[in-house]
Amino acid sequence: MIERELRIGMVCPYGWDIPGGVQIHVRELAEHFIAQGHHVSVIAPVSDEDSITDPWLISAGRPVPIPFNGSVARVLFGPIAASRVRQWIVQGDFDLLHMHEPGIPSISLLACWAAEGAMVGTFHASTPKMRAIASVGPLIEPMIEKLSARIAVSEMAQATVSNLYGTEAVVIPNGIDTTRFRQSHVESSLRWQSGLRIGFLGRFEEARKGLPLLLEALPKILKSLPGVELIVAGPGDPSKVLAKMEPSIARQVKFLGRLSEEEKVQFLSSLNLYIAPNTGGESFGIILAEAMASGTPVLASDIPAFVDLLSVGDSGVSFASEDSGDLARKVVALLRDRPRLQQLAENGSKAAIRFDWGSVATQIMSVYEVAMTGHGRVAVGSENASWKKGRER
């Protein structure tokens, strides 16, 4: 551990106003280091600058929606953003910069471009193949090389880094505040008193999150266990989903809408079984770690990210991805086997400790130390440096 307090600059590439995995990760990591006495400044695209309440958050400008890898990313680019990032680096006088997702066209990449010194990059996404990477390879690779150390949040994200940029990254998982989930821990015996509840959380309108599969399995589950209730949390319009269901089935489904962080904790600890039927496109699966931390047994599809996450200490059960028959069988078998669920819950809460910020942030700090070796304060490169310099025009 370095004794002195550090000046850390973090760059978030996505619009701060819309909550997403990367934004939450950056916020919680920043708050964790601030609580430890470090100085942290976060720069991010912000749509509504009046809404900023955190003194450590700086706006780089308004994000622009750009379709990217199959969904719309709210990113920020252009000369004004570049000069704001440059100014932030100069004024911050940082010991180290931590870029998140520097491989996408947004301000993390701009910070990489402008800065000289100790830099760490975290890669969150897993994209098996990015189309047309060849067209931008000569642009990104030198930027990625400037990072003194690279972090991937999962094995999947690590594979993406090595495929796309031909370089290695250390795996450090996303963090959660396990104490918050443990505080509202409800004894599993109590959870059984008010009927059987299984739960799903996510943007359920996106097919890859797997709600359609779970709804396909539900009639089969109800045939064996008629009392089961399915609680669906997350943003979206339930009426479209309900319209396609038989009334007798629909009666057993409850939609909670978007949950606050506190509501999410309560939601998880009210369930007998958490179900993650995602069909793909996941890099980490933070909600699984959160369910485990709150003592809720997890049943997840056997996509690589989830298998990886549940692999430690028998902390969850997998079913064959996109197979509603297998999903229904596993749900019924688990709900009928209380001792097994009890065991899974205990294993899960133990296994979730490795995702606690206490451990995750310590690992990240170790990476910072490596990155800072041999570097002074972070500075900006010469004012008019073009990334094309030295290339044939």
Next chain:
Amino acid sequence: MRFIAGALVLLLFIWYLSFSAARLDRLHHRVETSWEHLDALLQRRAALALDISHQTDLDPATDFILLQSAYVSREEAIIDRNDAERSLSESLKFLRESARSGEVSISVRLLEELTALTEKITLAIAIHLEAVNSVAKLRSKPLYRLFHLAGKAKLPRIYSFEEDSLL
């Protein structure tokens, strides 16, 4: 007498059917030609985006978006190009605004070409969409559905990049 009248009505009806089929065929043809025209303009836009990227001192994030979407626009089939075309529309619009307020200096020639091309594309999209909509409207009529007047021709589709406002 009644027989002749019946035959006449039938003949007239058959003629009307064939007239309608020809009308629809003409509209389908118009969709194709207007699409070809639009596609050619989109290809020119992708080439221009590459030119702008090469000749302008841009930040790497802007360059990234221009290069990648121009590349996809030129290499892929239209069905996979929608995102790339939308990215190009968004990023070029952003660039033109930045150039107008003097934040980025793009050569006058490229900027004029971009402005002219954007106007042409906006017009070409409007014309193409009008053709697509007339086909869809005609094909939804009972007569056209009942007698399969469209034959095997696919219902032309609208891509979301065409719905974005380009200006």
